[in-house]
Amino acid sequence: MNGHRYAVDVPVGTSLAAVLRDELGLTGTKVACNEGHCGACTVQVDGVPRLSCITLVHTVEGEVTTIEGLRDHPLVESFVRADATQCGFCTPGQIVSAAALVAVSPAPTRDEIRHGMAGNLCRCGTYPKIEEAILHWRD
Amino acid sequence: MADAPQRARGEAQYTADVLLPGMLHAALLRSPHAYARVKKIDVRRALEAPGVHAAVGPEDVEALTDEPGFFGAPVAAIAANTVEQARAALELIDVEWEPLEPLLDPDEAVRRGQLTDEPRRNERGDFERALADADVVVEGEYRTQVVLHNPLETHQSVCRWEGDTLEIYTSTQYIWGIRSRVAKQLGVEPDNVRVVCNYMGGGFGAKNDPGEYTYVAAELARRTGRPVKCALTRREENLAAGNRNATIQRLTVGARSDGTITALGGEFVNAVGWDGWIAPTDGPMQTLYHCENVRTVTYGAKINTAPMKAFRAPGYVEGTFGLECLLDELAARLDVDPLELRRKNYAHSSNERPYSSKNLMECYRRAEPHWERRHELRTRSDSTWKYGAGLASQIWYGGGGPPSYAWTRVGSDGRITVITAMQDIGTGTRTAMAQIAAEELGVPLDRVRVELGDSARGPFASISAGSSTTPSMGPAVRAAAADAKRQIIEIAAQRHHLEERVLDISDGNVVSADGNLSSPLEEIVGLLENAQILGKGARGPNPTGMQVLTFGVQVAEVAVDVETGEVRVLRVAAIHDVGRVINPLGASSQVEGGIIQGIGHTLSEQRLLDPATGTVLTQSLDAYRLPTIADVPEIVCELIDKPDEHLTNLGSKGLGEPPIVPIAAAIANAIRDATGADIHSLPITREEMLRALEAAKQKQRGAPAAV
Numbered sequence: 127m128n129g130h131r132y133a134v135d136v137p138v139g140t141s142l143a144a145v146l147r148d149e150l151g152l153t154g155t156k157v158a159c160n161e162g163h164c165g166a167c168t169v170q171v172d173g174v175p176r177l178s179c180i181t182l183v184h185t186v187e188g189e190v191t192t193i194e195g196l197r198d199h200p201l202v203e204s205f206v207r208a209d210a211t212q213c214g215f216c217t218p219g220q221i222v223s224a225a226a227l228v229a230v231s232p233a234p235t236r237d238e239i240r241h242g243m244a245g246n247l248c249r250c251g252t253y254p255k256i257e258e259a260i261l262h263w264r265d
Numbered sequence: 266m267a268d269a270p271q272r273a274r275g276e277a278q279y280t281a282d283v284l285l286p287g288m289l290h291a292a293l294l295r296s297p298h299a300y301a302r303v304k305k306i307d308v309r310r311a312l313e314a315p316g317v318h319a320a321v322g323p324e325d326v327e328a329l330t331d332e333p334g335f336f337g338a339p340v341a342a343i344a345a346n347t348v349e350q351a352r353a354a355l356e357l358i359d360v361e362w363e364p365l366e367p368l369l370d371p372d373e374a375v376r377r378g379q380l381t382d383e384p385r386r387n388e389r390g391d392f393e394r395a396l397a398d399a400d401v402v403v404e405g406e407y408r409t410q411v412v413l414h415n416p417l418e419t420h421q422s423v424c425r426w427e428g429d430t431l432e433i434y435t436s437t438q439y440i441w442g443i444r445s446r447v448a449k450q451l452g453v454e455p456d457n458v459r460v461v462c463n464y465m466g467g468g469f470g471a472k473n474d475p476g477e478y479t480y481v482a483a484e485l486a487r488r489t490g491r492p493v494k495c496a497l498t499r500r501e502e503n504l505a506a507g508n509r510n511a512t513i514q515r516l517t518v519g520a521r522s523d524g525t526i527t528a529l530g531g532e533f534v535n536a537v538g539w540d541g542w543i544a545p546t547d548g549p550m551q552t553l554y555h556c557e558n559v560r561t562v563t564y565g566a567k568i569n570t571a572p573m574k575a576f577r578a579p580g581y582v583e584g585t586f587g588l589e590c591l592l593d594e595l596a597a598r599l600d601v602d603p604l605e606l607r608r609k610n611y612a613h614s615s616n617e618r619p620y621s622s623k624n625l626m627e628c629y630r631r632a633e634p635h636w637e638r639r640h641e642l643r644t645r646s647d648s649t650w651k652y653g654a655g656l657a658s659q660i661w662y663g664g665g666g667p668p669s670y671a672w673t674r675v676g677s678d679g680r681i682t683v684i685t686a687m688q689d690i691g692t693g694t695r696t697a698m699a700q701i702a703a704e705e706l707g708v709p710l711d712r713v714r715v716e717l718g719d720s721a722r723g724p725f726a727s728i729s730a731g732s733s734t735t736p737s738m739g740p741a742v743r744a745a746a747a748d749a750k751r752q753i754i755e756i757a758a759q760r761h762h763l764e765e766r767v768l769d770i771s772d773g774n775v776v777s778a779d780g781n782l783s784s785p786l787e788e789i790v791g792l793l794e795n796a797q798i799l800g801k802g803a804r805g806p807n808p809t810g811m812q813v814l815t816f817g818v819q820v821a822e823v824a825v826d827v828e829t830g831e832v833r834v835l836r837v838a839a840i841h842d843v844g845r846v847i848n849p850l851g852a853s854s855q856v857e858g859g860i861i862q863g864i865g866h867t868l869s870e871q872r873l874l875d876p877a878t879g880t881v882l883t884q885s886l887d888a889y890r891l892p893t894i895a896d897v898p899e900i901v902c903e904l905i906d907k908p909d910e911h912l913t914n915l916g917s918k919g920l921g922e923p924p925i926v927p928i929a930a931a932i933a934n935a936i937r938d939a940t941g942a943d944i945h946s947l948p949i950t951r952e953e954m955l956r957a958l959e960a961a962k963q964k965q966r967g968a969p970a971a972v
Contacts, residue, residue: 153282154275156466158417159499163886166417193275206269209850212858213691214272215281215417215466221273240895247886249417249467250691251861253894255854 128195134183142186143167143178154193154218158247165246168219175226175245193218196225201263208259212250220246224260234260266851267695267715268464277464280436281496283423289318291485291495292351293477294341294358295505296333299367299569299879303331303340303360311343311357316350319343319488320358326484327450328477334539335571336879337504339477344485344493367879371513371536371566381537381565387551389616390558395528399519403595407514407587408946409929411536411872412865413503413889414576418466420506421496422475424482430457431483436465438472439728440688440720446475451483462688463718469862470575471507472690473730500884507574508872511536512546514587524601526556526610533563533584540572541565544580549588552814553660554610569879575730577862578922581661582929589657589930590944593937603934604629604636607658607818615812621911624842625658625816631903632656635820635838639938642822646939649828652835655934656820657927663843663919664813664912665736666804670724671745673702673800675753679773679787681706683715683745687726687738692921693851697735698742700847701915705746707770708786727804732815732919735847737804740913744802752798757782757789808911815923817841819860821931822898825939827958830951834864834932838901844918845908852920856902859924865892867929871948941965 134149143160146152146169155178158166162180169178172188196202201221204210211217220243227234227242234242239260248256271277308320322341323331329339341358345351368374396402422435431453437443440460448455465472482495497506512535519528533546547561576582596603608629614620639654646652671685683702689695695715703710717723727737750770757775758765767778774783790798807813822836839856846852869890873882883889908916933944936954942961946953 147282148284151284152275153278153284156275156279156281156417158419158466159886161499161885161887163499164417197274202270202273205273206266209266209269209693209854211266211269211272211691212693212854213417213465213467214269214277215279215691217272218275240897244893244895247417247891247893249415249469249862249891250854251858251892251897252854253861253892253897254857254900256894257897 127190128192136183138184140183141179142169142181142183145183146178146192152192152194156215156218158215165223166216166219168222168246170222170226173226173229175223193222196221199225201225201228201259204259204263208255210252210255210259212252216246216248220248220256228260228263236261266693267699279418279464279466280421280423280434280462281418281466283434285423285425285492288423288492288494289344289346289485289489290348290351291342291344291481291493292348292355293339293481293501294355295501296336296338296340298333298362298364299336300365301333302363302365304363305361306341307359308341310359311354314350314354314357316346317343317354318345319485321481321484326480328480335569336881337501337571339505342481342485344489367569369568369570369874369876369879371511371534371568374566374568375534375564379567381541381567382543385543385563387547388560392528392530392558392560395558396517396519396530399527400522401595401598402517402519403591403598404517405591405594405945407516407590409512409583409586410947411511412509412870413872414469414471414507415502415889415891416467416469416471419497419499419502420472420476420478421494422479422482423492423494424479424486425492426486429453430459432459432461433479434461435479436472437462437688438468438690438730440686441725442473442728443475443479444720447479447483450480459721461719465688465690468690469577470579470730473575473728499886503884503889504881505571508571509576509579509582510538510541510544510573512583514546516587516591518591518595520595520599522599524599524606524609526554528558529556531561533561535563535565536568536570537565538568538570538572541574546580546584548581549584549660552615553588553612553658555612556610570874577859577925578661581926582866585657585659585926586929586933586947589927590933593655593934594943603656604632618810618812621808621811621813622844622907622909623816624905624907627905628816628818628840628842631840632818632820632838638822649826651825651827651939653935653939654820654822655931655938656818657930657934659817659819659841659923659927661815661923661926663732663736663815663923664807665727665733665919666807668725669727669737669741669804671738671741671802672724673745673749675749675790675798677787677791677793679712679785679790681708681713683713683742684723685717685726685738685741686720686723687717688729689717690729692734692855693848694734696851697847698738701739701742702746705743706750708773712773732921732923734919736913736915736917736919739847739915739917741802741804743914745800748802749798749800752800753786753789756792757784760789760792805913811911813912813918815841815843815918817923817927819927819931821928821935823932823935823939825936825954827940830954832868832936832949832954834898836899837928839924840903841920841923842905843920843923844912845916846904846906847917852904853902855920856924857900859922860900860928861892861897863925863928864896866947867932868948
């Protein structure tokens with residue numbers, strides 16, 4: 127995970143999100159609904175967005191990337207510049223999803239952004255700024 | 266934003282991230298009945314379950330009840346090593362319930378006199394007579410639904426006792442309110458309650474009070490000698506963490522044929538729930554327009570549903586929907602332009618009290634180009650998709666008030682720290698306060714750091730509700746910065762044998778008026794070595810005898826599919842008058858956020874109950890439909906940005922709430938413009954839209970044939 131190897135010993139049935147937050151202290155990944163509806167807990171497994179709150183840790187095969195592994199990604203700076211955070215609770219999940227999107231589509235259109243990001247809820251309604259941040263992530 | 270990097274990088278610590286050594290987790294047993302009595306409760310089996318340390322019930326914590334009045338009311342709680350163990354043990358609490366007949370219909374509650382409070386009546390002039398004399402009378406019944414705050418961080422607290430001092434880490438909008446409420450409830454000295462909230466994941470009005478989760482965590486922590494976290498699940502959040510109450514509004518307007526409004530009347534039923542207060546649903550009718558004859562009555566219906574809480578402009582969001590739709594129906598009846606109708610009935614004072622500032626007419630003027638777009642827009646309509654535009658005005662509070670305090674500390678390195686024990690609910694408070702201090706002190710923004718979020722580490726600060734954070738706190742910060750600046754200039758004057766009045770601080774340098782002195786701040790304060798300059802500031806009073814209010818207008822453009830009932834909001838232009846704007850970028854974010862939350866309220870969000878049992882059917886974010894990024898229209902934000910000359914040393918009002926106030930009515934009026942259908946009920950689901958289209962057809966058929 128994030129370029130490192132970790133050994134964890136948890137019961138079968140433990141979610142990836144619980145391991146990240148409770149076992150490894152990586153609290154950048156947020157849990158907001160704990161049932162796969164809101165996207166706050168999004169991480170990447172081999173570059174593909176995955177909802178860590180409904181992913182059992184024993185089923186994960188591949189490299190996990192969390193927000194802690196993306197802190198130097200240009201998207202972080204573009205989110206800050208665009209004011210794409212209000213309360214910020216959904217923001218790490220938004221950035222993880224956006225990083226997966228721009229990895230596949232480096233110059234996403236507004237429609238692609240809306241399609242790719244529709245699974246990440248933001249109750250503060252920062253969506254217009256999130257769209258701007260992703261649109262201009264390389265500027 | 267000053268703290269955006271921490272949030273974006275996942276470094277900001279929310280209450281949800283607080284992990285104390287030895288911390289236990291609490292889970293709450295909630296009522297499966299909308300109304301019941303707990304005849305017997307026995308926690309003995311639960312206490313023997315794996316990992317369980319303690320249990321509390323209605324006799325131990327006042328916030329737990331043995332007569333639950335709504336589905337999801339908290340009855341008992343368990344503390345265990347893990348949250349899974351605590352939840353599993355809930356199943357082992359033996360409860361004998363006596364289900365009672367729930368009352369769910371707010372009109373029926375009013376008929377039975379089952380009210381939360383005395384009906385609130387407001388009357389001026391002679392409504393009946395004015396109505397009798399009116400050329401035109403329009404009546405309508407409007408309904409708004411229950412919507413839920415659903416902040417992404419659920420309500421939660423972590424409590425730890427250190428001797429006789431209670432530490433509370435909590436997701437709150439009011440650190441000092443939690444401190445005093447908990448101290449009073451537990452019978453401890455307020456100074457023995459420390460409340461910490463560095464970052465919080467949204468509140469929108471639902472996190473002003475401690476809540477059962479705080480009291481339960483405090484009691485379980487006392488009993489076990491361990492820190493205890495009590496965090497609501499998302500489903501609990503959808504049951505029992507507050508809501509915007511439903512309303513029924515029976516409204517009447519009388520006018521002269523030239524459009525002058527002569528009579529306004531309203532009967533408002535607020536479906537308050539089992540507990541709560543009567544939000545001012547009548548507020549817009551009382552204050553938005555000039556009218557000499559106004560009569561309103563507002564009932565608080567006590568029914569077996571979860572208690573309401575404040576939700577972003579409570580009462581005014583609901584009341585503006587009714588009033589502004591009614592006004593457009595009047596405009597249609599009189600065949601006058603809706604914007605002209607609003608100008609014609611402009612209020613120049615509020616019940617004879619002058620406004621501290623009001624630039625609503627300027628908002629209307631700036632709305633004109635957006636309003637003009639409707640002519641071209643309508644031409645895009647075809648047999649399926651109908652296009653139209655609508656507008657609605659906004660009035661709301663937002664002046665803030667005293668008391669609030671701030672300190673500034675200037676170190677010998679010339680760096681400034683602003684200290685105040687307030688909270689930031691995600692509205693960019695650290696940035697705005699840093700801007701205010703930097704400007705007053707004449708230093709670059711990056712020299713200023715803001716420390717907040719801890720009642721033990723700063724002076725009293727006000728609640729972050731009622732759009733009051735900036736107008737309440739900002740003046741105190743400015744005064745504290747001015748106090749520090751005065752001291753710095755005094756030192757510089759002595760050092761350089763100059764008069765204080767010729768000195769100023771600019772871009773981080775102490776400068777003299779003649780230009781001969783330009784000395785970096787750190788050189789002046791560096792003379793002090795370990796000594797520091799401490800400034801203090803307090804929030805002064807609001808202007809006596811004046812009304813401090815915010816104003817605005819929004820123009821919405823929609824497309825309606827008349828075959829399927831789909832409504833798409835295409836564009837919203839929002840023009841608001843909130844005094845001086847501190848942070849234009851952050852301000853635009855508040856406008857966008859309010860509009861998007863309002864679009865959810867207007868089109869998709871609705872807490873649904875089983876009408877027979879009062880069971881909540883929409884418990885997840887799958888069933889309860891929040892707006893997503895795909896639902897967002899083009900949003901144009903314009904702020905008047907004129908300082909309110911009567912209001913504090915800052916001239917700023919708040920902006921958190923105003924943008925959500927007019928959006929529902931603007932959308933509904935746009936739908937009428939596009940389709941001819943009157944919208945009287947929220948949310949405008951496809952089913953509701955089709956019903957309204959059918960009603961419009963019936964009305965047209967029933968009407969006399971055109972000559």
